[in-house]
Amino acid sequence: MKVRIIGVPMDLGADRRGVDMGPSAIRYAHLQQRLEENGIIVEDGGNIEVPNPESRKIKDEKLKYLHEIVESSERTADAVSGAIEDGFKPLVLGGDHSIALGSVTGVSRVLKKIGLIWIDAHGDFNTQDTTPSGNIHGMILAASLGLGHEALTNVGGFSPKVLPENTVLIGVRSIDRDEKRLIRESGINVFTMNDIDQCGMRNVMKKAIKLAGGGTAGVHLSFDMDVLDPMVAPGVGTPVRGGITYREAALAMEMLAESGIIRSLEFVEVNPILDRGNETAKVAVGLIASALGEEIL
Template identity: 50%
Template sequence: MPNCAPGACRSCLAGDHCLGIGSITAVARHCREQGRTLRVLWLDAHSDFNTSEVTPSGNVHGMPVACLCGLGPQALTELGGSAPALRPEQVRQIGIRSVDPDEKRLIKQHRIDVYDMRYIDEMGMKRTMEAALDGLDADTHLHVSFDVDFLDPSIAPGVGTTVPGGPNYREAQLVMEMIADSGRMASLDIVELNPVLDHRNLTAELAVDLVESLFGKSTLMRD
């Protein structure tokens, strides 16, 4: 993990969600060295828990969470040593609405906490985020892995793999503000923004707004 000033948030901006394999492996190693607990919030339309054996597409960007949990090619699962970077119970997935059949089986087998859009529709985003953030304390390093296709394509068309039915603007703002309010975010990925597919920078400008909220900018009239 690169050396940063104490309290600084390490941020990575990249093309696809393969980035998460490297960034979260580094964060996990850093947490082990510091004796801290790691929690990962995976904001995405896709669960990214395919493996090379079950993937229908062959796309590595559909495999990062599985690789981080030790499922997949050795070259990817052992970037940080022989042990998996993550245990499944360290992951919270939010906004999921596209899962392949064998991927779903693996998710259930490994008991990944998934707050899919059905859950969000039924429980509301506030209760969803309260559940996802539950248990954080001063010793927790919170890593947020934000795939822009987490958002509904009506407000964020500039991604390569749009999936209808995602969070709207206010829901997304609430997610970011509640993460900021926790005071625990220590590292961040921002991935999958594709300017070629964007409409007049609509998605890029929205992503900037949301990241500003992650760092504490509030849209609310509160102290």
């Protein structure tokens, strides 16, 4: 396996600062060494250029830093497409979850019909009409399915990036009121924390793999670290109590590795400012290794 690391130090999509240092924190937690120990050929492609908030002004309170996020998404999409065309599996490091728009665009542009597994405490299914905050990191899943402002939905020059029947949202437990309606109307597949509690992570992932992988050219994995319980991953910007455990997350990653359907992946929302001893980045590295095939024995 050949993996190309792509850092996207984005913190324009959320209100809390510090998540732009996420790619550095994950790299500092010995990411490349861990993957190479598992026989993976690793190339670090560096970081995508992203402006910092201090150098820009908010022009629309319902779509904060829209222009800057769109431009960065286009650059990310090009890097992800290029990695796949060069024979690498893209591993994108965030940064806030708005980076996923570029990742999903880049994969979909090359593979055409893809599946999407979105593991997150939040729905990320708002639009400019429903958002209570104007933070674009909470709109990206909707935009990937063609819902929302056309500047977001048309990144890469096409929309939608993925179909609802091949989209799976896992671990969600914090959804805005109007966002709930949009999710229900969209037709995407959703497994809440209640579903995980009642059915178990193994059963949820078996269904998710079938839904996202069936009839597609491969699956993009988008993993938001806030899906984990804050006791496991304290260094995230929007923690929500009652999240999944490390072993539940590791099992999910191991099952995805065994399935062979993952063509690209990203891990987002690591915020070193809010972390303890870089613990959240270390957890991310462990999960990345599992998703890329690391075995216990």
